[in-house]
Amino acid sequence: MSKKFSLTGISDIALGKDLRAENEVIGSKASMSILNSVSFFLAGVSILFLVAFQINESVSLTWFFLSEAIAFLLIPLLARQGFEKASKILLIAYADIGIIILSSVFGDDAMIQAFFIPAMGLSILLFDNTQIHLRNLGILLSILSYFILDYIIFERINMSASGFSLVRWAVLTGSFVTTWLIFNTFSQFKENAEQQTLELLKKEKELNEELSVKKEKLENYINQLEETTTELEKSTKAKSEFLATMSHEIRTPMNAILGMTHLLKQDDPRKDQLEPINILDFSGKTLLSLIDDVLDFSKIEAGRIEFENIEFDLSNLVNVILESFRTTAKNKGISLEIEINDNVPNRLIGDPARLTQILNNLFSNALKFTEEGEVKLEVSATEKAPDLAKLQFLITDTGIGIDKDRIDTIFESFTQASQNTKRLFGGTGLGLTISKQLTELQGGQITVESEEGVGSTFIVELDFGIAEDVDLGKNGGHNKDHDVSLLKGMKILLAEDNLVNQKVMKRFLERWEVDMKVVNNGKEAVDAIEECNFDMILMDLQMPEMDGYEATERIRKLDDPYKRKVPIVALTAAALKEVREHVYAAGMNDFVTKPFNPAELEQKLAQIVLNKA
Known part of the structure; x- marks a missing residue:
């Protein structure tokens, strides 16, 4: 119940809005909507009769219908203040009184008393099955009002035909009972439908809340997955970079170890030197094999193995x-x-x-x-x-x-x-x-x-x-001896920043009777090719000042067509597919992986000479 009575809510009631007092719902939406609609409808009817009787200068009826109109307007406000049950009984009572007054004015011929049937139905619609006593009270008011009208106003009790009276009573009783049963059945159906609707709405609300919670969880999972994916991508990239670095850093010194070992074996060592050299060669190749196995296994596990x-x-x-x-x-x-x-x-x-x-x-x-x-x-x-x-x-x-x-x-x-x-x-x-x-x-x-x-x-x-x-x-x-003869007298430019690898490569090329010039980076390689013609360039990829990729691109843009087309073989310690693709994209003809196999290097150089010829 509200703390004070107010007329400011009448517009809300007239518009059929929900009746609420602060956070408390005063009545169910269905019954209160009926109360609002009927109250304002009857208020309007009362005002029409008020005007009609005012014109006919019937003062008593004018004041009566004025009071009826005011009562019907105040009933919804009374319900809004928390007097819901009392408001519904008053609505039925005022409706019955209005029917009695109009019936007495217009007489039996107008059949105004027939409106008692809707009044009974109104009782059933206003009160649900949890308020069955109030519903029956409203119906009883309508029946009593009818009897008041029938016995007092029209004085039908003195009718001489008693048989007709019994029939009439039976018809009226049957009408009232039938009307009550019809409206009660409709009301029960309506209430069941409303109850099911409420349950469905409640279930829908619960499902929406559950869906909202799950949606929030899903969004959290998606965010976590995105974060995890980002971290995984970073980790995979870091792992790939680490593998590439490890491959390069390990293969570079291994190139010197295996290359020098191969050269030592070719120098006709003494018998007491042969065994240590063979042990060194075997150990170096075994170490390289173990390193390659671990790196390749890591790449396979990471799903980064690609095939040409x-x-x-x-x-x-x-x-x-x-x-x-x-x-x-x-x-x-x-x-x-x-x-x-x-x-x-x-x-x-x-x-x-x-x-x-x-x-x-x-x-x-x-x-x-x-x-x-x-x-x-x-x-x-x-x-x-x-x-x-x-x-x-x-x-x-x-x-x-x-x-x-x-x-x-x-x-x-x-x-x-x-x-x-x-x-x-x-x-x-x-x-x-x-x-x-x-x-x-x-x-x-x-x-x-x-x-x-x-x-x-x-x-x-x-x-x-x-x-x-x-x-x-x-x-x-071609065979091995023929390959050596193909390389004899060639002018080869070696671009390599590692001094040990320079010496290893120089020793190999000297054995093949190659005229070789050594430079320390890509910039020196470009300067050297501009000054002099070479038959081939062996280009390391990772060098200071200018790497092998940039040096190759500059050479391919030289004005001299012979120098621009000179064969370039990449020397790389990174045996990754993306590196090889970059090598060809930069304009190089082939590549040799460090530590290089002397037979493979010799074969590739000889093949380039054959293709060039």
Whole structure:
């Protein structure tokens, strides 16, 4: 109940707005809306009769309908102040009184008393089934009013026809009962519908609140996911940069170690020097292999392994691999054999670097676990179409073999055939894992057949495209001695900032009777090519003052067409695909990865000379 009575809310009531006293709802919206509508309607009717009786100079009726109009206007305000039940009873009472007065004025012929039926219905609509006593009280008021009208005003009690009176009573009773049942049924239906609507609205509100909470949680999760993704991207980028830096920083000194070791072995060392040199060579290559395994495994785990699809010569690739292991095999007294079947296309399309990596790992593994006998690579085409071939690579050794109980686990990360194997032969146990993953990522498969004490055969199956054969022969159209003769007398410019690597490269090129000039950075390389003609440039990528990329771009813009087209081979310690792509984009002809394989370097230089010729 409000603290004071006010007329300021009448406009809100007239407009059918919700009736509220501060935060408390005074009545249900449906019943109070009916009360408002009926009250103002009857107020308007009373005013019409007030005007009509004023014109007829009926003072008593004028004042009566004036009081009725005021009462009907005040009833909603009374309900607004908290007297809801009393307001509804007063509305029914004033409506009944109005019907009685009008019926007495207009007589029996106007049938004004018929409006008692809507008055009964009004009682049912105003009170729900929780206020059944008040509802019945409202109906009783309408019935009593009718009897007052019937017996007192029209004096129908003295009718002589008693039978007619009984019939009349029966009809009236039936009418009242029927009306009550109809309105009560409608009211019950209305109330049930309202109750269901309220429940649905409540459920909808709860669902909306729940949805709002879940939406807020989802937004929080999305924000967290975005933050995590950003952090992951930063971490992945940092890891990639770290891998690239590690690759470069480790490969640079390894280039000097392996290069000098190779040169020492070529200088006809004394017998007492040969063993230390071989140990140094083996240890350096083993260390490089371990480093490559760890870096490649990290890249595979990070999902950053990418594959090229370029043309390459299979015979040259296999021969380079054979040369890189020939010394190790010779020192152990093991023969190396390679057999490429006639049905194998020589020019293929695929990723030569990854094929080299797979075969290197398997060759290294075979040599490591073989003390006598041979290691053999056999290549054959199991399926062949005009533009596609499925090749099978068999790497067979006569080594210690693998126990049948362990054969299913050798491709797992950091796993070897046994703990005894790890102690005897060392290694990270990543070589076979990386080979398997690289093979499967290219759509191929790798399997193994082995018998303990007899040897093992690793089988690699990969699909390659078939390129047009340039018909250079199985060894690429030239041999090692012919390559040396091709390089003899060439003028080569070496751009390299590392003094040790300068000396290593200089020693190699001097053996090949090459006329070489050495500069320390890209700027000096550009100045040197402007002053003099060279047949080829060996360009390191990371140098102070001007790197190899910028130097190459400047050389490609020189006015002299001969100097502008001079072949440039990149020397890079970063064996990443994006680096190789950058090399070609800058205008370089080829690249050699540090630490370079002397046979590979010699072959690439000779091939460039042949192409130039």
